[in-house]
Amino acid sequence: MRKVDVLVVGGGASGLQAAITTKSTYPEKEVVLVRKEQQVLIPCGIPYIFGTLNGTDQDILSDKLLTSVGVEIVIDEIVDIKVDEHACHTKEGEVFIYGKLILALGSIPTRPKWLKGAELDNVFTIPKNKVYLDAMIKKISSTKRIVVIGAGFIGVEVSDELNKKDFEVTLVEIEKTILSKAFDEEFGKIAEEHLRERGVNLVVGEGVAEISGKDGKVAGIILSSGKKIPADAVVLSMGYVPNTEVAAKAQIELNEFGFIRTCEYMRVLPCSNDIVAVGDCAEKRDFVTRKLDRTMLASTACAEARTAGMNLYTLSPCKPFTGTIAIYSTAIGDHAFGTAGITEARAIQEDFAIISGSFTGMDTHPGNLSHSHKQTVKLIVAADCGMILGGEVYGGFSTGELTNAIGFLIQNRVTVKALLTMQIGTQPLLTGSPAGYPLIKAAEVIVKKMRL
Ligand SMILES: Cc1cc2nc3c(=O)[nH]c(=O)nc-3n(C[C@H](O)[C@H](O)[C@H](O)COP(=O)(O)OP(=O)(O)OC[C@H]3O[C@@H](n4cnc5c(N)ncnc54)[C@H](O)[C@@H]3O)c2cc1C
Incomplete structure (x- = not known):
């Protein structure tokens, strides 16, 4: 059993930023960050590992950012949180007794259950996971035709990068234009022109009905119109969901989209002074509409993490997080x-x-x-x-x-x-x-x- 002032769970953008801000705001506190992976990828750099960068090794977040300011890193997984006891149990059998707990659990890609064929060999998602992505790069290297499903910014960037490596890439988007959640049509159309100029095939305004297979492997996709597009591999870029299972198990409240409920100081609701949640696992409210929102961005994650770190022990009315402006x-x-x-x-x-x-x-x-x-x-x-x-x-x-x-x-x-x-x-x-x-x-x- 080990007592720590501040325990951060998660080593992605929000965990990193929350640990650094906490340590710089409260230098006398011991800050320990627990994360699952040995090496953390810079998430926004992930699309570029398929083309511009030479694999995942060129996209590693440096641990020095944490260790140089006095944050300790522990590679382990929190499997149980006992809120009443202020305790976190790890997979390796350690028990941390925390003063303050920062949940920065992140998100995982969705693999829709309704999509027939999503379980086939050579169907990939884009998790922030070096081991998975290394294996994926190896597997797709023996393929030629890749279909990317979903033209949000991750699907667009991944398609463009795969195209650079001479794969035959088709990007499929059900909405009228690509990037439609973030841009009005006239901008989406310009983006489409540029992607096409660069050699990416685009199917817009039509969804994928199923992924077809042969001998357990991808053979192609079938569009809702019935049209078939042959493929050797499929990349699902169909969104991410908050990774909040361990929080739910601890009876920490989730909202209707599965995010941990928080107040504007990132404290967990209802009324916890000692647990905060930040980043992709934390509740988002749109700055303009004031509605609950599902936008997940590293920039938002870091802004929330700075807010949480600065307000961890003492609240400042000048420093709340007043809603997500998806930038x-x-x-x-x-x-x-x-x-x-x-x-x-x-x-x-x-x-x-x-x-x-x-x-x-x-x-x-x-x-x-x-x-x-x-x-x-x-x-x-x-x-x-x-x-x-x-x-x-x-x-x-x-x-x-x-x-x-x-x-x-x-x-x-x-x-x-x-x-x-x-x-x-x-x-x-x-x-x-x-x-x-x-x-x-x-x-x-x-x-x-x-x-x-
Ligand atoms: C391909 C791609 C490109 C992107 N590009 C951009 C971009 O250009 N700009 C932008 O703003 N955003 C971008 N994003 C979004 C951005 O990556 C996320 O918003 C950001 O990673 C969120 O950070 P996070 O720390 O909340 O979560 P994550 O990065 O998901 O990190 C979660 C961490 O928690 C750890 N963890 C989870 N559960 C446990 C547990 N029980 N015990 C211990 N550790 C645990 C994980 O191992 C991981 O270290 C991109 C995302 C992807 C996938």
Whole structure:
């Protein structure tokens, strides 16, 4: 039996960040992090192990990030949590008695039960698991035709990377456009064009009915129209679910989607001062709609983890987590797509009265440099008060940081009118021109519509 001040369960993005923040906020506390795997992958780098990177060895999260600040790492698995006794039992037979417990249990990919053939050999998911992914890379190396099911950003990135390695890749998406949860149609269509240009086959607006097999192995997929696409391997990119079994067993409350219920300080509900949950296993509430949400991102996970770590012993009303603004970006070759907050389609579906506006300029000035790229910014704002609710960007490599800036505008409830007087720094090689800055120009388009 071992007594520790703070026990972190999970070594992914949220466990790592929660341990580091806790240790830096409360340096006198002993912080121990327990995780299952010897080596942790940088999750967002996983798609790139199939093409750009040379396998998983180039995508390892360094333990030094933890050990250099005094966090101890234990490789083991928590199999039982006794909340009343403040105790966690491990697979190896250790018992940790914790002062504070941080649950950072993460998520696992779904393999839908309704999908006939999902159990066949050569049907893969993308878990954050080095051993599984090493075996997968080995197995697919003797295949040629791969179907990826699901065109969220993971499916898109994995398809593009497999395509780089000369597999014949077909990406299948049931929705009208790819990336449809995060981008409005016009952005999804541009992403489709770029993927096609690069050689990925796309089936959009049609679902997979079943995976067909021969001798226990994948032979192809059958679309809902009956059309058959031959394949040697299938990658399921159909979503992730919170990994909360051990929490449920301990009677820690889960919400209707299986996430651990938390308050805005990430403390477990109802009313635990000593257990927090962060990252993919923790309850999410959409910043704009205020509804429960299932978006799982490393960036959100780390923001929650910082909130939990800072508030672990003493609550600060300045530091709650006020909801998930799904902010992320992705790249298809030299073309990038970024999104923050709500899309126009979702805003309308949710009954928000909104005005949207877009502007396309260039991301350098002049716009004829070798690395210049078109930059389109779309903003979605509340029609009554002008509050910015969402933004989408298409452009070059500055897209990610511009999207992050839009996310912060949303988080701080900035209105579109404030953008008209926004002071910006511009530089010919790095940004659009001060007179044609797409973010401000998009705001001008909207303000004009508001006056009509
Ligand atoms: C292919 C891919 C690409 C992605 N790309 C991006 C991206 O570009 N940007 C972005 O923001 N997000 C991205 N994500 C999402 C991001 O990876 C997750 O949101 C993030 O990993 C969540 O971190 P986490 O720590 O909550 O969970 P996880 O990363 O799932 O980590 C959970 C940890 O808990 C451990 N654990 C679980 N149960 C136990 C137990 N009982 N005992 C001990 N240890 C346990 C696991 O071993 C693991 O170490 C991507 C995800 C995938 C799969």
